Every structure is written in structure tokens, then in C-alpha cells.
Amino acid sequence: MVDRYENQAPEKLQGKYQAMVACCILGIGTVVSWNSILTIEDYYYQVFPDYHPSRVLTVVYQPFALGAIMIFAYHESKINTRKRNLIGYLLSTTSTFLLIILDLATKGHGGIAPYICLCASVALFGLADATVRGGMIGDLSLMCPELIQSFMAGLAVAGALTSALRLTTKAAFEKSHDGLRKGAMIFLAIATFIELLCVLLYAYVFPKLPIVKYYRSKAANEGSKTVISDLAAAGIQNQSELIDDDSKNQRLGNKELLLQNIDYAVNIFLLYVLTLSIVPGFLYENTGQHGLGTWYALVLVAMYNCWDLVGRYTPLVKWLKIKDRKGLTVAVLSRFLLIPAFYLTAKYGDQGWMIMLISVLGLTNGHLSVCILTTAPTGYKGPEQNALGNLLVMFLLGGVFAGVALDWLWLIGKKNAF
Secondary structure (H helix, E strand, O other), X not given: OOOOXXXXXXXXXXXXHHHHHHHHHHHHHHHHHHHHHHHOHHHHHHHOOOOOHHHXXXXXXXXXXXXXXXXXXXXXXXXXXXXXXXXXXXXXXXHHHHHHHHHHHHOOOOOHHHHHHHHHHHHHHHHHHHHHHHHHHHHHHOOOHHHHHHHHHHHHHHHHHHHHHHHHHHHHHOOOOOHHHHHHHHHHHHHHHHHHHHHHHHHHHHHHOHHHHHHHHHHHHOOOOOOHHHHHHOXXXXXXXXXXXXXXXOOOOHHXXXXXXXXXXXXXXXXXXXXXXXXXXXXXXXXXOOOOHHHHHHHHHHHHHHHHHHHHHHHHOOOOOOOOHHHHHHHHHHHHHHHHHHHHHHHHOOXXXXXXXXXXXXXXXXXXXXHHHHHOOOOOOHHHHHHHHHHHXXXXXXXXXXXXXXXXXXXXXXXXXX
């Protein structure tokens, strides 16, 4: 039966802040490997100078992420969320470690064969991202909004952390022999460790937190089958009796959920279309030469990541959080004014204006992402919240894919662009 947490108000349960910290760490582990790749792309430009790493690797990554999340979103009600997330974190851990092995085996030399192996590992990152991001956001959508916010903040922490480490390693190894390579190896080793930590955290700690058990028991009581394995791992049995009750298995289908929330879906799509059409390819290849030299792109990426992180915490201030659906749409559409702003700044402006623009891009991306993902699931039952979370992640990754494709348009008119 439903455990002893069923009749308690969630705010009175112990473990909320521990759960928020755990969600933040799990968010870091979701994308730390991919963010490491993005941050060390100056190294890959040195090893593979003719292959446009910042653009090609992102194009390789996204189809696998989008394809996987479409499959997961369609079958989410039948998928064991615990196994899904553990497989995703294990896949990230393995793929990151394989990049270290690849670099050691090739001794840091380029060529088409190592580049294909690099692309294959990046494709696995895409599969892992879709597996974990959809699984975690779907699972957290049936819990309190603070846990989604913490997980989304963790995604941004990964970017800020890798940027800070990249600037540190560049300064430390800039004058040493093979400095870029040493920094890249440190990055990948740290990412592998964080991924392994997430495997252990999700497997043994997160399911046993009281507030997590409360929400998962509540979802099971509403007919959710995806939480049963996690409840069993927490020592809660006999949930199958609840989900076999047909009266509790009535839920809106994916099509109905999507139609009711099409504005949220389109907004999250457009949000990431704009962001990924600028970050990272435009920053690495289209900002020209400035006083910061080889540090310029790294500083821009770092500023984006830091302000993206800040933006994911600003919705905690109640009067800053946008809950009105029309207000969210206006805010998302107004960001497209940044496109001509970036173009004109790259052509005529100095580095100060570019840093300001990239900060605005990061801040609005983080803030609006959290507003959409925490507001949309409100008012639905647990199984519906899980399904809606997966659908929104599908549109998010669809927006990322479209943005990556549009990123190539910045190369039109450039000499020797291809």
C-alpha cells in the first residue's frame, strides 16, 4: 500500500533540501561530458583544424539525442524510469572514458579515423542526454517545482564549472608543452568521475529521500507505473496493487497533453533554437579578432554559462517568475531581437558589447527554461506530469537540433568557410 508519507504535506517532509542538492548534482552529471567537449573545442580545433569541430560535433550529437527522446516520449508510460536513468548515466561515464582512451591511443594526433571515433563518442553523448534528461525531468515533474529548478540549475552549473576549469587550465598550461592536451585530459577525467558519482547517487541515495518517496508513492497511487522500481529500491513494496486499479489509470494521452500545452512546447522549442544558433559555433568562428586573442571565445562561453546559471535561480524570486502563458510567449519571441544585435556587434562592435549580449542570452535562456518547465506540469496527475515532462524535453532537444542547423547560416558569405 501507499507508505506512511501519503497523508503528509510535502513541505513537512524531511529531505527537501537534500533532494535539491542531489538534483543539482544529477543535473551536472547529465551534461558535464558534453559541456566538457564544448569547452575544450579549442583543443579539438588544434587537432582537427579542417573539420569545424564546434559545428560538426554539435550536428552529430543532436540527431541521436532528438531521435532517442522521441522514442522515449512515445513509450514513456511503459519505461522503467530507474533503469532508464541508470543506463543513461552509465552510458555517459563510459563514453567520456573512451575519449580519454582514444586520445592516449592516438597520442593527440589528428586524422580522419580519430575524428570519426570522436564523433561516435559524441553520438553516444546524445543518446545518454536524451535518456537521462527526459527521464529526470519527467520524474521530477511529478514532484515539487523546486526539484526541477535544482536539476535545471545543475545543467547550467555544469557549463559554468567547465568554463571556470577551462580558463584555469588554459592559464596553468598555456606556456607548457602540449598544454591544451593536458587541460583536455584533466577535463575528461573530472567529467568521468562526476558521471560515476551520479550513477551511485541516483542508485543508492536519491530514491531513499523522504520527499522523493512521498511524491513517487503519490504518483503510484494515481496510476503511474514508471516509479515502481524506484519505490522498490527505497524499500516500498506492493505498489502494483495500486496501479492495477483501472479507476486510477485514467489519464490524458500524449496527444491531448500536447494540444493543451502547445504554447509551452513551442516556446521551449523557440527558446533553444535561438540559443543554439549562436552558442557555440558563432562564438568560436564569427566574432572576429579582438584584444583577448585566443581567450576571447572561452570568455564568451564562460559568460554565457555563468549568466545561464544565474537565470535558472532567478525564478526562485516569486515576482520574477513568469507564470502567465502569454507573458512567456512574448518574452520568448522578444529574444529574437538578439540575432541582428549579435550580427551588428560582431561586425562593428567591440568585445564589451559582445560580452553584454552573450550575458543577456544566457540569463534569459536559463530564466525562461525554468519558468516553462516548472509551470507547465501544474494541475496534472503524476502519470500526466511525467508524460508532459518528456514531451517538453522532446521539443527542447528539437529546438537545440534546429538551432544547431541554423548555426551554419552564419557562415554564408564568409571566405573559406567550408
